[in-house]
């Protein structure tokens with residue numbers, strides 16, 4: 303444990319509080335040409351792997367199923383969504399520019415701002431190609447794959463036949479939280495077990511630092527534990543990423559890549575944390591990386 307004077311504490315806070323932002327600007331943004339854009343962009347754009355890493359942390363692949371009040375037909379509404387605290391709206395604006403589609407909405411009364419893509423042609427021509435070219439690394443990849451099949455079915459208007467609707471609902475049963483209550487009146491839906499994304503170790507060995515950077519921008523936390531000792535403070539720096547237990551493996555890969563930290567399984571067995579609380583590791587490895 304290292305003891306710091308009051309002035310040094312202030313500079314450390316400054317470094318850490320601007321960390322996620324720096325992360326986006328220094329490493330996440332590069333002058334590469336956006337592969338999804340038809341015109342080459344000279345402006346700074348997030349690295350595609352950063353976009354995938356950030357989505358692994360914060361993105362959702364959603365399928366809403368509902369019956370329209372004016373007809374008996376079931377509607378399928380797929381969407382891709384990233385919701386953040388409103389103070390991080392600039393990240394969503396960059397992502398909107400990156401993809402060149404979607405809308406940004408702030409929910410009145412809530413500090414949540416979302417970037418949402420719902421247009422089928424945008425999902426088919428922009429969102430699906432991005433995540434096919436720069437695949438998700440967490441178990442969210444399973445959600446993306448099921449979701450993409452449903453988007454294709456909707457594009458082909460399969461949901462208009464009873465058979466097609468059953469196929470879509472069957473895929474949805476394995477997605478995120480599964481089937482919603484409002485479809486319980488539809489009989490004979492084949493409920494699928496959620497498949498596991500099998501980790502390809504070769505792929506993990508080549509993990510892109512831009513992916514890690516994007517993932518940490520979404521799900522990483524940097525905090526400082528201060529204990530007052532007379533006129534001085536004792537400081538503990540901590541870098542942490544928390545995930546569902548099914549993604550413990552990726553945390554191990556990140557620890558290996560960064561060359562520090564340990565993965566702990568929580569006592570509930572449902573979640574796990576990658577923690578770096580060793581001071582030299584934070585100073586020599588974590589802060590320089592981000």
Ligand SMILES: [Ca+2]
Nearest residue numbers: 358359360521
């Ligand atoms: Ca997350």
